[in-house]
Amino acid sequence: MSANLYDLFTSRLPADPRTTFLETGDGAKLSYGDIEASAGRMTRLLGDLGVKPGDRVAAQVDKSPQAVLLYLACLKAGAVYLPLNPAYTADEIGYFLGDAEPRVLVCGPGVAAALTAAAEAAGVGHVLTLGADGSGSLSEQSAGLEPRAGAVERETDDLAAILYTSGTTGRPKGAMITHANLASNALALHRIWGWRDGDVLLHALPIFHVHGLFVALHCALLNASTVLFLARFEADAVIEVLPRSTVMMGVPTFYTRLAGHPGLTPELCANMRLFISGSAPLGAETFRAFEERSGHRILERYGMTETGMIASNPLNGERLPSTVGFPLPGVRVRLAGEDGGIGILEITGPNVFKGYWGKEENTNEDFSPDGWFITGDLAAIGGDGRVSIAGRGKDMIISGGLNVYPKEIENQIDGLDGVRESAVIGIHHPDLGEAVTAVVVADAMGAISERSVCQGLDGKLARFKIPKRVFFIDELPRNAMGKVQKAQLRERFADTFGE
Ligand code: MLC
Ligand code: AMP
Numbered sequence: 001m002s003a004n005l006y007d008l009f010t011s012r013l014p015a016d017p018r019t020t021f022l023e024t025g026d027g028a029k030l031s032y033g034d035i036e037a038s039a040g041r042m043t044r045l046l047g048d049l050g051v052k053p054g055d056r057v058a059a060q061v062d063k064s065p066q067a068v069l070l071y072l073a074c075l076k077a078g079a080v081y082l083p084l085n086p087a088y089t090a091d092e093i094g095y096f097l098g099d100a101e102p103r104v105l106v107c108g109p110g111v112a113a114a115l116t117a118a119a120e121a122a123g124v125g126h127v128l129t130l131g132a133d134g135s136g137s138l139s140e141q142s143a144g145l146e147p148r149a150g151a152v153e154r155e156t157d158d159l160a161a162i163l164y165t166s167g168t169t170g171r172p173k174g175a176m177i178t179h180a181n182l183a184s185n186a187l188a189l190h191r192i193w194g195w196r197d198g199d200v201l202l203h204a205l206p207i208f209h210v211h212g213l214f215v216a217l218h219c220a221l222l223n224a225s226t227v228l229f230l231a232r233f234e235a236d237a238v239i240e241v242l243p244r245s246t247v248m249m250g251v252p253t254f255y256t257r258l259a260g261h262p263g264l265t266p267e268l269c270a271n272m273r274l275f276i277s278g279s280a281p282l283g284a285e286t287f288r289a290f291e292e293r294s295g296h297r298i299l300e301r302y303g304m305t306e307t308g309m310i311a312s313n314p315l316n317g318e319r320l321p322s323t324v325g326f327p328l329p330g331v332r333v334r335l336a337g338e339d340g341g342i343g344i345l346e347i348t349g350p351n352v353f354k355g356y357w358g359k360e361e362n363t364n365e366d367f368s369p370d371g372w373f374i375t376g377d378l379a380a381i382g383g384d385g386r387v388s389i390a391g392r393g394k395d396m397i398i399s400g401g402l403n404v405y406p407k408e409i410e411n412q413i414d415g416l417d418g419v420r421e422s423a424v425i426g427i428h429h430p431d432l433g434e435a436v437t438a439v440v441v442a443d444a445m446g447a448i449s450e451r452s453v454c455q456g457l458d459g460k461l462a463r464f465k466i467p468k469r470v471f472f473i474d475e476l477p478r479n480a481m482g483k484v485q486k487a488q489l490r491e492r493f494a495d496t497f498g499e
Helices: 005-010 032-048 065-077 090-100 112-121 137-143 179-192 210-223 235-244 252-259 284-294 360-365 406-414 450-457 486-492
Strands: 020-024 029-031 056-060 080-083 104-107 126-129 159-165 173-178 200-203 226-229 247-250 274-277 299-304 308-312 332-339 342-348 373-381 387-392 397-399 402-404 419-429 433-442 469-472
Touching: 005 065, 005 179, 005 210, 020 032, 020 065, 029 032, 032 065, 032 137, 056 065, 056 090, 065 080, 065 137, 090 112, 090 173, 104 112, 112 126, 126 137, 159 179, 173 179, 179 210, 179 308, 200 210, 200 235, 210 226, 210 247, 210 299, 210 308, 235 252, 247 252, 252 274, 252 284, 332 373, 342 387, 397 419, 397 433, 402 406, 406 419, 406 433, 406 450, 419 486, 450 469
Parallel strands: 020 226, 056 080, 056 104, 080 159, 104 126, 200 226, 200 247, 247 274, 274 299, 433 469
Antiparallel strands: 020 029, 159 173, 299 308, 332 342, 342 373, 373 387, 397 402, 419 433
């Protein structure tokens, strides 16, 4: 039997094909019955453009039902889907195209001209466009085509997607994720979160990450659930659709903002059965404030790009703040280098990715000699098996659920005129969890200002990576080995953004 994830989804289609799959904020609907033909036409187009099983298809597109169809069409074609944040600059996209060498790039109509040179340089065969409203050459060229029936056969180990993620050094690495990785994780989550008939998913996440694309949409597809598909997170819009929803997934910032919204009440959430949080630590304060305002204890889970979901608080047992619960069925966890009960979390299971695209050395570094994946997160494991994330062993900032790698920002800042050196750190931020903050040593007093640092980064880095504050100091604190003491800097600037 084929291991194509697309076949798993179609095996779970609702009895009534008119059942709504996606309903957008303006009320437009795509039914489950529409998926086969609409995605099938895109699959046909990809085939006509020469996309073969295993070829990469990159997509830097706004969130829309057509973008979801494009993902499903890629699965159906046996192609490898490569989603990219629309906030990335042309420079950033150029790197991904050069590394993954996709056959096709689908991008927003507004950026197609700016990306053409990068696409040509990377040998991308075709650039198609897809706008937030579904318009563009992808839709035009696929419109009249005969839908491709049936999905291309795939083995469990064949790639379904590549998602880029960075390490502490070097450029982003493409995590190779297989059909079996995604299927095992989706089935486990569907089961442990007790998905049932009539569940309606409130979806306000972006769809270029594991969270919004895989965790959220896969559960809904396996359950033939309707998805209230909001273009972005906006607290007023979420409050409006909460009464029609039963399950919501979000990053902690969503819950912090909702807990501060005057419209959040237990009555508003009467239909809700589950609020799930992940991608960054959920503060105990937000957990409590949200419970007070809504009557719901948020279920926190933990995962990463390379592994999908790893652990989850229980649906029926105790949901504890500051813990991420128990390993998913089939997933095993252990600690390496344990000291005082805390060590680096390592995991093994059917969800663990196949390695980094074209980077065997990086892949080897991230696995233990006996084949467990080294997450780089610091954790404790209780006597009952409950996992708590205690910090990060890797130098990474999570701002509003988006990862930022200090090295990437430091390299750009260090290249600016007037800068001697810099250190980029994450400082506690009441809304974003952590905010990107730069500490700069200037060549000379007044050689560069906060504003000119940010202006110098504009266009080179996606806007969410631009420091929210830049501080100037005379010298970076270093240890005897010459390593910058970021903990000292974090302490010194801890109060920058308030409580
Ligand atoms: C937007 N901006 C951010 C930001 N998002 N800055 C820092 N951190 C962020 N996360 C900046 C924009 O560049 C812009 O800056 C300004 O804020 C306003 O943009 P916006 O789009 O209006 O922002 P907002 O709507 O407030 O977005 C915040 C957010 C969003 C938290 C709602 O970032 C979001 O939806 N995050 C979810 C990310 C996610 O899905 N992560 C899952 C990763 S998967 P300027 O300068 O241009 O004005 C993963 C694995 C797992 O980690 O376990 O799930
Ligand atoms: P990414 O590389 O975008 O997949 O981000 C994965 C990282 O997010 C993990 O390695 C953790 O550091 C962090 N993360 C995800 N979920 C949680 C959580 N519930 N608590 C703490 N950290 C989390």
